Amino acid sequence: MKSIVNFDSGQVLLIAGGGFVGSVLRVLVSGMISDVSGTFVVNVAGSFLLGFFMYSLEYSSFFSRNVHLFVAIGFCGSFTTFSTFALQSAGLDFTGFFVNVLLNVFCCLLAIFAGRALSILLLRRGAGWS
Numbered sequence: 001m002k003s004i005v006n007f008d009s010g011q012v013l014l015i016a017g018g019g020f021v022g023s024v025l026r027v028l029v030s031g032m033i034s035d036v037s038g039t040f041v042v043n044v045a046g047s048f049l050l051g052f053f054m055y056s057l058e059y060s061s062f063f064s065r066n067v068h069l070f071v072a073i074g075f076c077g078s079f080t081t082f083s084t085f086a087l088q089s090a091g092l093d094f095t096g097f098f099v100n101v102l103l104n105v106f107c108c109l110l111a112i113f114a115g116r117a118l119s120i121l122l123l124r125r126g127a128g129w130s
Contacts, residue, residue, distance in 0.1 A: 011069050018074020022046075026079050036088050039081060040104060046080035047108040051115025060123055 007015070030038040053072045057063050063071075089100045 007069075011066065014066055014069045015074040015077075018070040018076075019078040020074075022075035022077065022079035026081060036092070036100060039085050039088055040100075040107070043080045043082075043085060043104060044107045044111045046076045047111035048115040050076045050080075051112035052119050053115075055116040055119040056123075059119070 026042050029042050032038070033041055050072055053063060053068060053076070057065075057068045057072070085100075085104055089097050089104075092100055
């Protein structure tokens with residue numbers, strides 16, 4: 001993965017804008033889907049998007065560095081939520097705790113690979129990407 005260092009003020013604003021949109025959308029999704037299920041949905045969806053954008057950025061020039069900053073760092077970073085996942089898991093009974101943790105970890109990793117696979121598929125089909 002490409003390392004990002006040395007942000008200028010415009011890039012910081014892109015990250016902040018993506019963070020704003022991601023956190024507001026997370027609250028909206030959590031309001032429609034309650035508690036543990038809502039956290040699961042945002043984490044899996046965010047993992048899919050992150051897998052797609054990170055792989056696309058790595059192997060194509062379709063998305064610019066600024067899109068990466070907005071979507072991958074800002075949006076996905078605030079849309080997904082490890083701390084809420086951890087807090088909710090700790091409040092579950094013994095069986096619920098392990099089911100929630102294993103399901104989240106497995107599905108989020110699967111979503112990363114699915115996002116990556118979609119990116120590869122689109123790149124191979126030549127959907128206008130160089």
